[in-house]
Amino acid sequence: MKKYFLLSLILIFSEFAHAETIDTTKMTCTCVDLEEVNISANLPLNDNKVAGFFRTNQFASMDNINARLEGMSLIKRGAYAMEPQLNGFSGGQINATIDGMKMFGACTDKMDPITSYIEPTNLKTLTISQGTSGCQNGCSLGGTFDMTLQEPDSKGLIPFYSSLGFGYESISRSKNVLFLSGFSHQKWAFGVEGVYRKNENYKTGENVTIPFSQFQKANLHSVLKYKPNSKSTFKADFLLDDARNVGYPALPMDVGVARASLFALEYTHQGKIQTKAKMYVNSILHVMDDSQRDSLYILKTKPVGKSDTVFMRMDMPGKSSTLGAYLQFVIPWNNRNKLMLKVDNYTNRSLAEMTMHMRYAGFAPELPMYMQTWPENLRNVSGIFIQNSTYVSENLRMTVDGRIDYNIDRLQSKYGQEQASIFNYNLSKQQSKLIKSINFSTQYQLVSELSILANIGYSERMPTVGERLGYYLYNAYDGYDYIGNPYLKAENSKFARLSLTYSKSNLQLNISQSFSFVNDYIMGITNSEIPAMNFYAKGIRVYSNVPSAKLYSTDLQLLYSPTKNLTTFLLSKFTYGELSAREPLPLISPLKNTIVVEYHKKTFSAQGECESALAQNRINTAYNETSTPGFTVFNLKSNYSISSQHATLDLSVGITNLFNKIYYEHLDWGRINRPGRSINLFVNYSY
Amino acid sequence: MKSNIQKFIYTLALSIVIFSCQKEDNIISSNSLDGLSKLKEGYAIGASAKVEIWGKKNFFVGYNNLVVVLYDSLNLKEKITDAHIHFMPLMTMSMMGQMPMVHAAPVENPSETPVNDVFPGAVAFIMPSTETGVWQLRVAVHNHKYDKEGTASFNINVDSPTNSSLTVFTTTTDSLKLVLSMVQPTTPKVGMNDIEFTIHQKAGMMDFPADDSYAIEITPEMPSMGHGSPNNVNPTNTGNGHYKGKVNFTMTGEWKINVVVKKNGVAVSQNLYFNVVI
Structure with a gap:
């Protein structure tokens, strides 16, 4: 158990974690699972001591968790819905799924990454695969980010459990209510959890209120499980996430409604052959709203103040719905080999519209x-995905996997074709493309404490709908309108990764290096022949394939427990990216370190955290990047649990940004300062 | 089995050919009056012909595509398919205490050989009907069947559309009066549109010859947004005073097509534009 505990810590320190074992091999799970970050949030049924340690963060948003994961950075446009970036890859380059289910945001401006529709309370595990590896859920260049949803424990140990929590953060007067409940009876189990959050505008370290940084949201997930026998399980999930009045201070508009619903049915069979079948449907509605903003920003000659001689409003609804299914088998075909086979299909329908209404005072x-x-x-x-793992010896495992995706895009209206004709794009109603990925990995345990994991791989990826068909998408970061390009070639990457893990009872160390050599890298290239659509847009950029780009990432994770009650954790992330002409890739995080020292005794724990980043001066001015100064912020947290026989009361107090530092991170759009000192209180009662 | 497939393919191919042929000349297809309405009818006395004038909408200031249908006035059923037709639009402006002023307008007379039994032509009315200015459209018919001639006269009302597609201007270099009409797009859409102009010189009150000696440059613009559109193709002369090109509209709304008319590379027009609503 202790080993598990330590392992978990290195995987993720801010949330409760648990590792999975692989039964096919005698290899310790330390080596097998280090590449997968399995985190699981807020399970009142589990070990109180472990849970208690991480519970202080249970009101954290997905963004808080993501920010502390290996290789992960966040692109920030507001206080909500930050966009994950893995080792410098983002958007269509990474593959974010919910237990293998595809879901696509409905915002043309990437304001709703699918992580924004998932709450930590919904999460059972979070699995990250780096680079081209992990093409199980789709070909991907930058990595895979798979979240599995919470499910009730149907073992019948505790037939009924419930938990209710409240949280408050002073800096944004953030009010959070959280509940979780589960019930199991014989072969049936039912679980439901929900979150309500309401944040007002936050204040920075210099006590300046950032307008349009508010948001509110509600999230509800329920799951029904039926286990007719010990091997089979049926499961139905329903998730609804509804965010309203979400401000995006770095953008010229906010979001009125961002709503996602998901319904999934799953069947699993744990025989000699493990079978999993899943069907799902999800839909997202994303409605941008600029009614609170000054309508004059759009005009060339901007009168001072809000004189309202002109009214300019934009309706920008986006819709995206996905219907899909997959079937997967894990077949241990002899005692050294395990084959995994997966076939999947999904259909995504998307439409985003923009209607501008203009009115000059005194005119119709x-x-x-x-x-x-x-x-x-x-x-x-x-x-179709095939993977074979060979356990060559007790110390050596080799895996090969490959995937082929056949992609068909069908324009649903003549309107789309006609719109595209403006750029001399001659679009047929249907276009198709085949993309593929292949990966090899070797895991070798040199000595009992030291293991090595090497990956090489190749993957292509389909350009996203926005990159292919986008039509005057305003990018508030570089100030250009972006236009899609249906003739884009598939971006492709050759990937290599080397990861070294050293683990002793009180010391865990992991160093990894990733290299990606990307060809036909997709980015917006200025086209001065096309006029911009607005006075405020600097020009037009058309998504294009640039010959090559290189990305290098290194991560260091160190967990050390000098005494029984003291644990220290260090996470270092660094990414370097350049385009072919040694030009820096835009939006790359500088070196970032997180150091945590944690003291825990019985049911009390206290934790000090130091986050720091170096300055980023490797910038690409053509993409409107500017240097970002380095920063160091300190956070404190403490947690105390009172347990009776059946119930637990958790009390947490924390201070984030202890010294009220004025700072922003390099990936923060608009260089808007982050929140200042905040006192956070959490109370959670579970039984 | 194989022959069935072959049959199917041939039938398909044939129908495609037929279909595409129909598409090619769909303006004047066998149902050449589809989408048109009868604007006027009358008799060309002396030519033994009943004259019907068909158009998309009532006469308006601008380039009007007009279709003339001739019937034998003896039985009123049989179409006359061999005739010479001349349009003679006539504007009479009465002025207090003065002789009335009379002028015509640019015309494109139908060809002698009809298209699907009807005679398409065009008239570019250069001003609207007013209280003091009255339009008359005379259609002279030479009925080749009986070799008889006659003229039908129609009193017509020429509307003034909100967004005019015709302008008369004086060239800045040699003070010629030119009539510039935007023939297309008649129903503009988002995307790429054909754009077509005609230029006629006002040589005299009754004389408006087509002029092929100019060049036209277009710049579409959305005034309220301050943007234009990419990949427009300037109209080039296709003969008979017509100039054809491409215009792109990126969104619905109120557009303005700025036009510069040039001769030998020198602009002869000033501040010309047409408003277009999508």
Whole structure:
């Protein structure tokens, strides 16, 4: 258990973690699972001591958790819905799924990464695969980010459990309510959890309120499980996430509604052959709202103050729905080999519209200006994935896997074709493309404490709908309108990764190095022949394949427990990216370190955290990047649990940004300062 | 089995050919009056012909595509398919205490050989009907069947559309009066549109010859947004005073097409534009 505990800590320090074992081999799970970050949030049924340690963060958003994961950085446009970036890869380059289920945000401006529709309370595990490896859920260049949803324990140990929590953060007057409940009876189990959050505008370290940094949201997930026998399980999930009035201070507009719903049915069979079948449907509605913003920003000659001689409003609804299914088998075909086979298919329908309404004072309103920023499109992807793991010896495991995805894009209206004709794109109604990925990995245990994992791989990825068909998508970071390019080639990457793990009873160390050599890298290239759409846009960028880009990432994780009650943790992340002409890749985080010292005794724990980043001066000014100064912030947390026989009361107090530091991170759009000192209180009662 | 497939393929191919042929000349297809309405009818006395004038909408200031249908006035059923037709639009402006002023407008007379039994032509009305200015459209018919001639006269009302597609201007270099009409797009859409102009010189009150000697440059613009559109193709002369190109509209709303007319590389127009609503 202790080993598990330590292992968990190195995997993720801010949330409760548990590792999975692989039964096919005698290899210790230390080596097998280090590449997978399995985190699990808020399980009142589990070891109180472990849970208690991490519980202080249970009100944390997905963003808080993601920010502390290996290789992960966040692109920030507001206080909510930060976009994950893995070792410098983001958007369509990484593959974010919910237990293998595809879901695509409905915002043309990436304001709703799918992580924004998932709450930590919904999460059972979070698995990250780096680089091209992990193409199990789809070909990917930068990595895979798979979240599995919470499920009730149907073992019947505790038939009924419930937990209710409240949290408050002073800096944004953030009010959080959280509940979780589970019930199991014989072959049935039911679980439900929900979150409500309401944040007001936060204040920075210099006590300046950042307007449009508010948000509120509600999230509800329920799951029903039926286990007719010891080997089979049926499961139905329903998830609803509804965010309202979400401010994006770095953008010229906010979000009125961002709503996602997901429904999934799953069947698993744990025989000699493990079978998993899943069907799902999800849909997202994302409605941007600029009604609270000054309508004058759009005009060339901007009168001072809000004189309202002109009214300019934009309706920008986006819709994205996905229907899919997959079937997967794990077949241990002899005692050294395990084969995994997966076939999957999904269909995503997307449409984003923009209607501008303009009215000059004293005049009749002008006719609405309508366009489809994502013309209605249906994308169908059929994939097949095969993986074979060979346990060559007790110390050596080799894995090969490959995937082929067949992608068909079908424009759903003539309107989309006609719109594209403006750029001389001659779009047929249907376009298809085949993309593939292949990976090899070797895991070798040199001595009992030291193991090595090496990956090489190749993967392509399909350009996203926005990259192919996007129509005047304003990018508030570089100030350009982006236009899609249906003739884009598949971006592809050759990937190599070496990871070294040293583990002793009180010391865990992991160093990893990743190299990606990307060809046909997709980015926006300025086209001065196309006029910009607004006065405020600097020009037009068309998504194009640039010949090559290189990315290098290194991560260091160190966990050390000098005494029984004291644990220290260090996480260092560094990424370096350049385009072919030695030009820096835009939006790359500088070296970032997180150091945590944790003291725990019985049911009390206290934790000090220091986050720091170096300055980033390797910038690409053509993409409007500016240098970002380094920073160091300190956070404190403490947690105390009172347990009776059946119930537990957790009390937590924390201070984030202890010294009220004025700072922003390099990936923060608009260089808007982050929150200042905040006192956070959490109370959670579970039985 | 194989022959069945072959049959199917041939049938398919044939129908595609037929279909595409139909598409090619769909303006004047066998149902050449589809989408048009009868604007006027009358008799060309002396030509033994009943004259019907068909158009998309009532006469308006601008380039009007007009289709003339001729019937034998003896039985009123049989179409006359061999005839010479001349449009003679006539504007009479009465002025207090003065002689009334009379002028015509640019015309494109139908060809002698009809298209699907009807005679398409065009008239570019250069001003609207007013209280003091009255339009008359005379259609002279030479019925080759009986070799008889006659003229039908119609009193017509020429509307003034909100967004005019015709302008008369004086060239800045040699003070010629030119009539510039935007023939297309008649129903503009988001995306790439055909754009077509005609230029006629006002040589006299009754004389408007087509002029192929100019060049036209277009710049579409959305005034309220301050943007244009990419990949427009400037119209080039295709003969008979017509100039054809491409215009792109990126979104719905109120557009403005700025036009510069040039001769030998020198602009002869000033501040010309057409408003277009999508």
